[in-house]
Amino acid sequence: MTASPIARPGARALVRGLADSKIREVANPFMADPEIIRLWFGEPDLPTPQFICDAAAKAMSAGKTYYVPSLGVPELRHAIAEYQSTIKGRPIGPERIVVTASGMSAIQLVVQLLVDPGDAVTTTSPLWPNVSEAARLAGAQVELIEMSVEDGRWSLDMQKVADAIARRPKMLFINSPCNPTGWMMTAAEQQAVLGLCRRHGVWLVVDEVYERIVFEADHAPSVLSIAEPDDRVIGVNSFSKNWSMTGWRLGWLVVPTDLTDDLAKLTEYNTASAASFVQWAGITAIKDGEPFVAKQVERLRCGRDLVHQRLAANPRIRISKPEGALYAFFAVDGMKDSLAFATRLAGEHKVGLAPGIAFGPGGEGHLRLCFASEAETLSRALDRLEHALGR
Numbered sequence: 442m443t444a445s446p447i448a449r450p451g452a453r454a455l456v457r458g459l460a461d462s463k464i465r466e467v468a469n470p471f472m473a474d475p476e477i478i479r480l481w482f483g484e485p486d487l488p489t490p491q492f493i494c495d496a497a498a499k500a501m502s503a504g505k506t507y508y509v510p511s512l513g514v515p516e517l518r519h520a521i522a523e524y525q526s527t528i529k530g531r532p533i534g535p536e537r538i539v540v541t542a543s544g545m546s547a548i549q550l551v552v553q554l555l556v557d558p559g560d561a562v563t564t565t566s567p568l569w570p571n572v573s574e575a576a577r578l579a580g581a582q583v584e585l586i587e588m589s590v591e592d593g594r595w596s597l598d599m600q601k602v603a604d605a606i607a608r609r610p611k612m613l614f615i616n617s618p619c620n621p622t623g624w625m626m627t628a629a630e631q632q633a634v635l636g637l638c639r640r641h642g643v644w645l646v647v648d649e650v651y652e653r654i655v656f657e658a659d660h661a662p663s664v665l666s667i668a669e670p671d672d673r674v675i676g677v678n679s680f681s682k683n684w685s686m687t688g689w690r691l692g693w694l695v696v697p698t699d700l701t702d703d704l705a706k707l708t709e710y711n712t713a714s715a716a717s718f719v720q721w722a723g724i725t726a727i728k729d730g731e732p733f734v735a736k737q738v739e740r741l742r743c744g745r746d747l748v749h750q751r752l753a754a755n756p757r758i759r760i761s762k763p764e765g766a767l768y769a770f771f772a773v774d775g776m777k778d779s780l781a782f783a784t785r786l787a788g789e790h791k792v793g794l795a796p797g798i799a800f801g802p803g804g805e806g807h808l809r810l811c812f813a814s815e816a817e818t819l820s821r822a823l824d825r826l827e828h829a830l831g832r
């Protein structure tokens with residue numbers, strides 16, 4: 442008698458149920474096509490400044506190649522604390538800083554720290570999809586607050602926010618400046634949301650990875666400027682965008698002090714720490730990187746203005762002017778299936794954009810264009826897009 446075959450165990454259902462990236466779905470078939478203008482992903486196109494690369498090389502040569510404390514190299518925690526205190530306009534001590542191996546890793550740590558299976562996590566839509574998927578992976582129910590365009594500006598309906606917080610999710614996650622919409626939360630909205638979260642005992646997690654990439658100020662308003670150190674508020678941040686360091690994988694969290702011990706354990710069991718010499722390069726980025734941040738924002742402002750002007754002039758397109766981040770997120774009249782449309786744009790017209798549906802149901806009908814490119818590249822991409830739209 443032969444034994445009946447035993448089913449081979451596979452990945453957990455939760456993992457199998459995660460969504461594939463719809464941006465990748467558009468991009469993957471065309472990655473090798475040299476003619477495509479690639480504006481589908483979200484990263485600065487400038488290389489990491491040489492002085493940051495030199496700092497990493499120097500750190501490696503100096504033997505900064507060993508394990509370091511889970512919460513981060515103390516010198517980097519101090520540098521981030523000083524930097525954040527300046528930006529936020531109130532003291533944030535190094536004991537509140539946790540260095541992470543990227544902004545994404547910071548989000549994962551927060552979810553692991555706070556979310557039990559079955560908990561509700563509330564966030565806005567459209568939004569960069571990794572946040573919802575990280576919460577789903579932890580077994581959370583994700584609730585979306587749909588944003589809409591009012592008077593030409595993306596806007597968050599504060600009544601919807603109040604209703605959502607009153608249902609007491611474990612966490613409200615807000616990304617401002619926002620990927621993909623370029624929306625920036627006002628200080629008054631932040632004050633109101635903080636008050637609601639305090640009243641209902643809801644964690645407020647603010648993703649501020651684009652806080653320096655804003656076009657009408659030095660930095661975006663932040664809940665961390667008004668929250669008390671023991672408020673249930675956590676800031677997520679990253680070196681990726683400000684200092685053009687997407688491949689380095691370095692980020693941080695700002696947390697209430699009573700969380701750092703638990704985060705030391707979690708970091709230990711995830712990555713042990715971010716890479717040692719990368720952390721030393723991060724100190725240089727913060728200390729010497731302000732001229733680069735200013736130069737990059739100026740360049741992005743030119744890209745944003747060019748793209749906004751051209752898209753706003755197209756009768757088939759509705760767009761609100763991005764206030765921050767790297768993206769133009771626009772609606773195309775008559776486009777029902779953004780995935781099919783973006784695939785056709787890439788295949789037939791050789792311009793690579795992200796489909797709006799990649800950012801949740803609230804993103805359908807839209808396309809996202811990353812304007813972190815040379816003006817000449819953006820102009821050629823816009824020519825091709827306009828041609829595809831029939832102008």
Ligand SMILES: Cc1ncc(COP(=O)(O)O)c(C=O)c1O
Nearest residue numbers: 543544545569616620650679681
């Ligand atoms: C809103 C938002 N948060 C976090 C991240 C994570 O950045 P990283 O993991 O490169 O630090 C990104 C990257 O695109 C993002 O758009």
